[in-house]
Amino acid sequence: MASPSSQNRTTGAFVSRLFYRESTLGPILLSPGFIFLIVMMAYPFVYAVYLSFTDKESGGPANFTGLENFQKLFSYGPYGRTVINSIVYTVFALALKFLGGLGLASILNRPFVGQRYVKALMLLPWIMPTVFSTMIWQWILAPGFSVANIILVEKLHIFSENLPFLRDERFAMASLIGINIWRGLPFFGITFLAAIQGVSVEILEAAKIDGASPWVAFWRVTFPIIQPIVMVVVLISTIGTIGDFDLPFLLTRGGPNDATSLFSLLSYQLTFGSGRIGLGAAVTMTMFPLLTALIVASLIMVRRRQQND
């Protein structure tokens, strides 16, 4: 008669042991997230690798075609432009966000009236939904009636004629880079500021006593200390910028003449526009070596930062 209840007790004890021991509770708590990411990220990744070696088209079967997609891509004009565009977009945006971010951080590092509110306001480009702020930028740079041209040409007379912000190949790329900087600058500024404010005052005092100018003190003392954080921010932002979809999709659809096409957009257009799923997957796969290099670099940086803490 006592057996069912004693069995309950032992199963109960077994379960409570599972939830008590760290060696079992850890995997239990981790498993929902882990299973989810296996199903929704690891599996799709393997699937994408497979698709990139097939001629899969929308509605059709997937036949293994080896490296044919990649050969096709390398002789496909828009793909070549996409690679170059991605390099230009990422290098310029990152270099300027990095320098601008340091500048912004040093401005904010100085005490002034209303600093709290200024900081909160400055973050808005990064906080506000990109899709909607990009719509505003489109209106600012619109051909014909753009407020940017009215101000630059008619009010300030800086230029003699309207600038083709989104219509000319070079201007379009420059506009995209500018908007990317506008959105990312607050993020760089605020993270750099936090890093700078974490540098101990004693070290900076010592540098000052040794006769270092603020400029020298920054590059010789402050920057080496904040470098690990700076690197993590730069790497994370690099990955985000290479993979950017929103800006070219919303502003130019990759045009004019594929001048602003980036990897994600080209892949999207091939997959959903022309239904060439295999080729679209191949485009994203060509990002993989670069992404791996960047991710490994980030991992090393994060490790180093954690060891320093």
Added chain:
Amino acid sequence: MTTNPAVRKALKALPFYLLLGAVLLFLLFPFYWGFVTSLKSENDVYNFTGNFLIPERPSLSNYDLVLTKRGYFTWFANTFSVSLISTVISTGISVMAGFAIARLRFRGAALAGTLIFVTYLAPRGFLFVPLALILRDIGILGQISSLYLTYPTFLIPFATWLLSGYFTNVPREPEECAQVDGASRIGAIVRITLPMAMPGIITAGIFAFTASWNELLYSIAFVNGEANRMLTSGVLGAFTAGDFLIYGPMMAAATLASLPIALLYVMFTDRFVSGITAGATKG
């Protein structure tokens, strides 16, 4: 030469404040311009004579047009529910995973942390092609439920990353004391540690909500049909006529659609700032 030290000090600080003003102008002008445009009538939107930076005859006609537009409230409700559901799912899963990685000693904890960070860095544009096929195979491609499944793919990695960092800094002693007093481990975690980690959990939650609200690629790639649209894709389609964009109502729609995030930001400014410095990012 002025001899008054206060004046001299102010003059010395002038270039600094000018620079600060210029930076603020660059960062904030778009929001101002979008809002001002949303208050102009159809004729005034394209009228750049006189002082176009201030609406001469402010009108709410654009807002009227947006709010009476069929579908706007549906898109709003869709965006709200998708963001809320994916936030709750992702934050819940991430609290468990983040706690395990940060606080429990078990085999593979460090590896799990590294793998989560790797998935956190994968750009969204990287996996949407196979995801679309998988969603089609499950039979939910085109429906809103496809977003409940796909949004957590970018929310869970960063929320787990954020939370494991947060849990590392929550002291262990209170939890251990509660266990000495007879609480189970789970009981001690839920009643002692989770409340202490609440600021971090809120931070993860608002970032997840904001990221979902802002999502574009998945919402245009995985969802079909007017009634299933999110605000992002809905507004985009509604005020675009071929190459021509209807800017007045579009600015009103963008303002309205950004409002919930603005509200969240006003309520939780400090949480946003701490979340950003903890490494939550979109570039």
